[in-house]
Amino acid sequence: MPPARLAEAARSGRYLSLLERQRIATLRAQGLSMRAIADRLGRAPSTVSRELRRNVRPHDRGVYDGDLAHARARQRAHRPRTSRVLADAELRQLVQGRLEQEWSPQQIAAWLRLVHPTRADWHVCHETIYQALYRGDRGLSRRLTRHLRTGRPLRKRRRRADQRRCRFIAPALLIEHRPPVVEDRIRIGDWERDLIVGRQNRSAIATLVDRTSRFLRLVHLPGERTAENVRDALLAVLSELPAQVRLSLTWDQGSEMACHDQIAPLLRDGVFFAHPGRPWQRGSNENTNGLLRQYFPKRTDLSVHTAADLRAVEQRLNHRPRKVLGWRTPTEVFIAAMTP
Known part of the structure; x- marks a missing residue:
């Protein structure tokens, strides 16, 4: 079955749309696995897993509501936030030092959890570090991107799979x-x-x-x-x-x-x-x-x-x-x- 084209209401192809979230709710109610749901939507399994982890809360009694999840996502998107890397000078220095040693953001995020288990405020995800790098107002100099494996000074825009030219295969x-x-x-x-x-x-x-x-x-x-x-x-x-x-x-x-x-x-x-x-x-x-x-x-x-x-x-x-x-x-x- 070809992936559904359900991203019309999303801010960009990177984000789930309302229709996609409603589809996730329907498929989950039918008992499909996260991998099967991802395949139906043409999304990575990690995208569906992260969506459910963020939006199925204890008081929801295990039920995922697509409309409620979309409202929460829009609220998070418009909420002004200060980067933790920008706000904490000591954390910023630790992250910068590891980047200069050519550690990846994933390695840094895992290291912070391992070495500083009691500092929950330092347990940032790798995406937080990427944003701190690629957005000058997020606390890290963009010059540090040269230490990343790609060495890319700007993030590469992603296109959805259904926007790409599909070649004919039997x-x-x-x-x-x-x-x-x-x-x-x-x-x-x-x-x-x-x-x-x-x-x-x-x-x-x-x-x-x-x-x-x-x-x-x-x-x-x-x-x-x-x-x-x-x-x-x-x-x-x-x-x-x-x-x-x-x-x-x-x-x-x-x-x-x-x-x-x-x-x-x-x-x-x-x-x-x-x-x-x-x-x-x-x-x-x-x-x-x-x-x-x-x-x-x-x-x-x-x-x-x-x-x-x-x-x-x-x-x-x-x-x-x-x-x-x-x-x-x-x-x-x-x-x-x-x-x-």
């Missing part, structure tokens, strides 16, 4: 037809694929990430990223992998995927496509792309990197312990799964 190849076991991350060999694009869209590196182990392969694309070049490069890398770990591949609907039918025979379960504007459907790949920007910054020429350079970066990331893996490395998990 319905049977969409992600909802992928074997359910892929979503559960209980086997090795289900890959997510994406492109890291360089300066002026003239160079690129393709990424392959195993959903379960987070094991990474980087695909060298020295020339133009035509469908034929991407096909040949992917076939070369996939052919190096044992058949037992070539099960499925999920990617976005970019034009470079035009030759997907020639790649599918190498994969036991085939190739599947995420919906436009839903990066959480390829969460492992999106997260890995963020890690890779440490080595391949945005707005740089990626064609200068050789295949050997890519192998070196692979080695670094595949041998780095990951919290999500219980502090094991992707290589350890990947190899252990292949060992009888």
Whole structure:
């Protein structure tokens, strides 16, 4: 079912509209899960989770009222507030110091809760820190944005998924037809694929990430990223992998995927496509792309990197312990799964 287009009354595509909130109330009353509701609306599951957490209060007896939630949201939006980062000089100094050490706002927010458990007034969310950075009146110098992973001096405007151009894909190849076991991350060999694009869209590196182990392969694309070049490069890398770990591949609907039918025979379960504007459907790949920007910054020429350079970066990331893996490395998990 395509996502409903329910954002007409929202302040922007980033915020839930009245119609969306009413739809959430209806679907929740029908017993749908937060993930199922998010899928119906074309929103991230975290958006629905956050909405219910904010607007189902003890005196509501567990009932979510869409009209009441929207009224509360409008009231919050118009309420003048002073940023906690601006109001507290000591907190501002702590946040600034960690930013200068190139910590992310998420890491800073988690650290504040861990190290200062009794200072509830310091338990800010990462969005508060982002706002303090990108709005000059919120307490932090915008110059500190250069220490963020993106290095972006201004926040990038987001477009809703239903505002983006949707490419035609056979319905049977969409992600909802992928074997359910892929979503559960209980086997090795289900890959997510994406492109890291360089300066002026003239160079690129393709990424392959195993959903379960987070094991990474980087695909060298020295020339133009035509469908034929991407096909040949992917076939070369996939052919190096044992058949037992070539099960499925999920990617976005970019034009470079035009030759997907020639790649599918190498994969036991085939190739599947995420919906436009839903990066959480390829969460492992999106997260890995963020890690890779440490080595391949945005707005740089990626064609200068050789295949050997890519192998070196692979080695670094595949041998780095990951919290999500219980502090094991992707290589350890990947190899252990292949060992009888």
